[in-house]
Amino acid sequence: MSIESRASWGIALAAVTILSVSFGAPLLVVVSLKPIAADLGEARSIPALASSLAYLGAGAGGILMGWIAGRTSTRLTTMLGGAMVCAGLALASGGAAWQLVLGFGMLVGLLGNGALYPPMMTYVSLWFDRRRGTALALVSSGQYVAGAVWPAVFERLVAQHGWQRVMLGYGLFAAAVILPLAALVLRPPPKPLLGTASAAGTDGGGPVLGLAPNLALGLLALASFLCCIPMAMPAAHLVAFCGDLGIGTRQGALMLSVLLAAAFLARQFWGWLSDRIGGLNTVIAGNLCQTAGMAAFLTTQDEAGLFLVAAGFGLGFSGIVPAYVLAVRELFPAREAAWRVPALLFLSLSGMAAGAWLAGLLYDGFGSYAVAWKAGIAANLLALALLGGLAMRRRPGVSAFSPG
Template sequence: MDMRQDGETPSIESRASWVIATTAVIILSVSFGAPLIVIVGLRDIAETLGEARALPAVAVSLAYLGAGAGGVLMGWIAGRSSARLVTLIGGSMVCGGLLLASEGSAWQLMLGYGLLVGLLGNGALYPPMMAYVSLWFDRRRGTALALVSSGQYVAGALWPALFERAIAAFGWQRTMAGFGLFVAVAVLPLAALVLRQPPAPPMGGGTAAGPLAEAPVLGLPPNLALALLSVASFLCCIPMAMPAAHLVAFCGDLGIAGQRGALMLSVLLVAAFLARQAWGWLSDRIGGLNALLAGNICQTVGMAAFLATQDEAGLFLVSAAFGLGFSGIVPAYVLAVRELFPAREAAWRVPVLLFLSLSGMAAGAWLAGALYDGFGNYAVAWQAGIACNLAALALLGGLALRRRGFSPASVP
């Protein structure tokens, strides 16, 4: 622990804090490879099962929704046991889910991904891990959360090309089973050897302990404040998911080759990964709520730019700008929860918020497709995304204005 001089509040951060954060990134970059196998092998899986491509696509959606819902349950368990135990459970479930899904029937794919990979697997890894890592930091918490949440982007950059080659050489079933065993070998030893109880907050409170329990939050009942923040996260994650899920198809509608569209998506994700670290640094200096306002304004501008841009070069630029803008939003929500609520409540409040965030992303991907089917183009979808972003900005702006009159632990 870093003990400050001259009357400063002692910090809980240490070298061990960054070891924990780095371990969390590695674990998430491995576990979030599991849904990518289905995305890369979509055509092969559909042909093996004799089903439409919608079936394996639903398995992916169930995995992401399950990760959000499972985070609430597993976060509650982590708060009453340990992050190590929950991570061991999660890694084992991801491995078991991939082994089950690799058996090759539709029900095994759905059960393996929806229940094991999603609900009990990544649900035990992503939301609880974000809450757990936040307990190791006080001064650079936003930077740490941005780093840990980048595990999904690392997975997106690392695994698809490897999966494509493995599926071509060995088939999707062997690839899925092999990766399941790799998850067990990579995640379980790391969890057992590295993860341990977080440091206790310093005597006298401070930023590590957070506000007092049961005190009003921004002059509101704590659960109401969390509900408003969670609804805002749902709304702003709807447009966040739209370009990521439909950019390649959008390019195809404009006559841009699929390879160029895929490259454009990679540009978006790489820009998001790089910018997320900068957003974390900024969040530590201006606070979670202010970072959310800035990120959502950038995301709204990015969605409007997709409406106004039709040529390939312009879309590459817009994609990069959109990635730069939206990437800091989800970590800033977690930071806002840790700033506004007591540390001992993070184990369940962070997963609840992330459940709404992940649900918003699932809803955004579906909504863009549904609006395209109804109107024959993506313009209405982008407009709907902008409307959701403006609604989120209204909620966040209201909370930010209330913060000017209420400290996190003040009584109205």
């Protein structure tokens, strides 16, 4: 007996489609960073702040909208999210700095993707009991699908029509896709069958890695904040970085697509690896790869080399955030996952927001991205120190992670 059916995969595919469109909205700022900055007086920190607030808003909005979805319906929050993405892009297309920041931070982020990504992940999980992990891996890759598809499209459209018209047009397109899909496809999930759910995590009631549980989560979340700072830097500034090196915008947008396509493909490998070595060990391995990727951006200046570095960076960082979630599920009771996982993801998204903004701020101050890449490496090394300290607290002879 299983609740899974053909309808379950239809729901999963609808969710991927919705997220692939909604996550295209923040990429408009990435691709258009230089022309937006030029229109606003050359300060890249302003569009970088808008990109950061979109991440931060999605994290905070996920907590709020997840609560609302649990008391109303995912269809309602999804339709609200689609409408807010459209409204945010329409506001940002006005061209003023405050419109850009408010449109992306409040509407695209908090009320838009915040109403789409976390509630959608929970909703899809209710349609599966046998292949739930496979379905969630598919749905969580919506951001990478967006990254592989939209940058090259945006680059051509912005070059022909300007970033303001493209923002307005894409907002209408997002509403035209998301609202009908939500209204026609999303419906209440099936009731779970008795005996099909398996508990995960520890029994609780005692220390975690020899620490008070909340302290252990706080240190893990702090590490996720630090390692997500460098994660966001190349993704948010790669097109502009290429332009500074004399590489065309089209190639820069294609490079960003390569980075995120590699991340989409590698997520499947990292998921396989984390099932075998545990979430905490996978986080450490992913951070080591990410540090190497950031160092490679410092030493590579030619177009072919940067394509290779971008692909390698995508392969390295893509498994880190899911592995953090797995680590929380392994270290803490399943009954606490509903608040511990969103709390950690909020810190992760906050780190991505800080990284995108910090890289723009450092560029404005030093006229080069080299200082930003170095700051990202420093943050990554601090994260590795925290993670290494947590890993060393595991008692000898005890498994690195709890089964289930």
